Amino acid sequence: MNGFQAQELTRVIEIDQKKCKGCDSCSSFCPTKATHGKYGWVHSVDTEKCVFCGQCLVNCPFGAPKDVVDPVDKVIGKLNNKNVTVVTSVAPSVRVAIGEEFGMEPGSLVTEKMYGALLKAGFVVGDTNYAADVCIMEEGSELIEKIRHYMLGEPTEHHLGAVPQFTSCCPAWVRYVELNYPQLIPNLSSAKSPMMMHGALMKTYGASQLWKKKPEDVFVVAVMPCTAKKFEAARPEFTNAAHYWREKGEQGSYPDVDAVLTTRDLARLFKKLGINLASESGVEDNGPMAQYTGAGTIFGNTGGVMEAALRTAHFVITGKELAPIDFKPVRGLKGVKEASVTITDAKTGKNVTLNLAVVHGIKNNIKPVADQIVAGASKYHFIEVMNCPGGCINGGGQPINPMGTSWLDKAKAVLPWS
Amino acid sequence: MANYDYDYVEKAVEVSRREFVGILGVVGAVLWTSAYVATDLIQDRTKYIKMRAQGLYKDDGKSKVRQSHNNPAVTEMYKNFAGAPLSSLSEELFHTRYVDRTKLV
Numbered sequence: 001m002n003g004f005q006a007q008e009l010t011r012v013i014e015i016d017q018k019k020c021k022g023c024d025s026c027s028s029f030c031p032t033k034a035t036h037g038k039y040g041w042v043h044s045v046d047t048e049k050c051v052f053c054g055q056c057l058v059n060c061p062f063g064a065p066k067d068v069v070d071p072v073d074k075v076i077g078k079l080n081n082k083n084v085t086v087v088t089s090v091a092p093s094v095r096v097a098i099g100e101e102f103g104m105e106p107g108s109l110v111t112e113k114m115y116g117a118l119l120k121a122g123f124v125v126g127d128t129n130y131a132a133d134v135c136i137m138e139e140g141s142e143l144i145e146k147i148r149h150y151m152l153g154e155p156t157e158h159h160l161g162a163v164p165q166f167t168s169c170c171p172a173w174v175r176y177v178e179l180n181y182p183q184l185i186p187n188l189s190s191a192k193s194p195m196m197m198h199g200a201l202m203k204t205y206g207a208s209q210l211w212k213k214k215p216e217d218v219f220v221v222a223v224m225p226c227t228a229k230k231f232e233a234a235r236p237e238f239t240n241a242a243h244y245w246r247e248k249g250e251q252g253s254y255p256d257v258d259a260v261l262t263t264r265d266l267a268r269l270f271k272k273l274g275i276n277l278a279s280e281s282g283v284e285d286n287g288p289m290a291q292y293t294g295a296g297t298i299f300g301n302t303g304g305v306m307e308a309a310l311r312t313a314h315f316v317i318t319g320k321e322l323a324p325i326d327f328k329p330v331r332g333l334k335g336v337k338e339a340s341v342t343i344t345d346a347k348t349g350k351n352v353t354l355n356l357a358v359v360h361g362i363k364n365n366i367k368p369v370a371d372q373i374v375a376g377a378s379k380y381h382f383i384e385v386m387n388c389p390g391g392c393i394n395g396g397g398q399p400i401n402p403m404g405t406s407w408l409d410k411a412k413a414v415l416p417w418s
Numbered sequence: 419m420a421n422y423d424y425d426y427v428e429k430a431v432e433v434s435r436r437e438f439v440g441i442l443g444v445v446g447a448v449l450w451t452s453a454y455v456a457t458d459l460i461q462d463r464t465k466y467i468k469m470r471a472q473g474l475y476k477d478d479g480k481s482k483v484r485q486s487h488n489n490p491a492v493t494e495m496y497k498n499f500a501g502a503p504l505s506s507l508s509e510e511l512f513h514t515r516y517v518d519r520t521k522l523v
Contacts, residue, residue, distance in 0.1 A: 002523050003519040003522050004519075005517060097470055105469070106465075106470055107466070107468075107473040109473045109474075109476055132486070133492045134512065136487075137487065137492060137496075138504065138508060140486070140503075145504065168516075179520065182519070182520050182521075185518060191513055191514075200512070201511065201512075205500070209498060291489065292481075293485060293489045295485050295486045297481065298474050298477075301475070308485075311484070311485045312487045315487055321485065325485075389467070390464070390467035390471065393470035398470075
């Protein structure tokens with residue numbers, strides 16, 4: 001099979017041949033034309049083109065595409081093993097969607113209930129939002145370094161990539177670039193996604209300093225709104241924790257993230273263990289690996305990474321906090337959002353104008369932006385890209401369209417007074 | 419044999435101008451309503467996206483700390499472990515490389 005590294009996961013999404021009615025809906029959501037089949041024919045997924053985003057899965061009216069990677073029983077097995085510390089990394093978008101699987105309204109914010117349910121199931125709670133904050137420090141510093149070097153002409157000690165800098169948190173987007181725009185790879189931020197940072201951090205710093213465990217006894221379970229994250233965790237380069245410990249004379253070989261559950265998978269795990277999230281009492285504080293800021297939590301929305309990065313970049317460059325803190329131009333569902341910010345460098349007194357862009361829904365919106373960079377005509381410095389329309393909150397691992405099946409809800413949406 | 423007249427003349431529909439305008443109105447109303455319902459159902463498909471997005475902005479709004487560089491647990495981690503962003507340990511654990519998949523066969 002072409003386009004895969006050795007030992008990589010090659011299949012995440014498959015179409016159930018019995019359920020597919022050939023309606024071709026999947027093709028109108030697929031960003032890479034990976035759903036093969038004409039109208040009226042049973043469709044199949046071309047895994048060499050597929051970026052594993054799962055948009056076909058959450059939008060198919062017949063529920064034909066399915067996620068074929070199911071680690072739920074493996075995770076339950078680890079939870080039952082008393083020698084293993086099973087820690088989670090729960091993504092931002094999970095907390096506003098998992099409630100739907102337990103009969104709550106879409107958008108219900110259930111962070112505390114979710115922590116409670118995770119603790120009851122036997123997990124040690126870690127929150128990807130914490131790693132999102134670390135990600136902003138790394139990716140933001142990389143951007144600031146580029147601004148200082150390319151725009152203010154300062155020397156640099158780092159090996160810097162190209163400008164504009166793309167965000168690299170979205171695994172479907174990263175795979176999309178690797179498959180379709182390899183010439184733009186230097187533009188991708190070298191920062192890992194928060195999930196992968198969290199995994200590496202929990203098996204090094206977490207294991208030795210926080211929990212006093214052997215890293216091989218720490219089992220990291222990421223809970224993601226995303227099917228592409230299952231592919232990302234299986235990339236062979238993500239074994240940095242094991243490498244770190246081998247350099248310190250330890251033995252062992254393990255991935256940074258051991259298993260990835262989607263939001264749907266976690267709901268299924270809770271149900272298997274008899275835990276009803278909706279009736280859980282809340283737990284608020286969960287130690288350093290789950291301590292997060294507002295900037296970390298908005299990572300799940302389109303424009304969120306940009307806004308979080310700007311809050312920190314603004315402070316680092318000007319020495320003052322961004323005010324007002326809500327940066328509205330990057331919010332909302334417009335396909336390509338643009339903003340321009342002029343800030344004064346506290347060190348040199350020079351003014352810098354940053355041109356920012358936010359793209360979501362790769363299928364319809366990325367091509368003009370990417371082609372412009374290839375042609376060398378892009379005015380942007382920093383571009384956030386998320387594959388799914390709306391961002392991770394609408395990811396392929398989220399509960400399936402909560403408003404698609406119930407006529408009562410549809411009526412409610414149509415009536416102006418409800 | 420009876421002399422049948424086979425010349426068939428279609429019975430004209432007798433509609434006055436007033437009635438015709440009325441029928442147009444009814445047809446128009448039916449079309450408009452169904453179009454309205456259809457677009458509303460399509461928009462409804464994206465309503466849950468907005469509701470989830472609002473959920474996260476609500477989480478941001480009620481956070482005591484709202485900037486990553488002010489997260490005490492992150493500052494603590496850099497102090498006790500990784501040093502600083504882009505330090506060599508940070509580069510080792512928090513950064514990665516990418517592959518040109520068009521060259522992987």
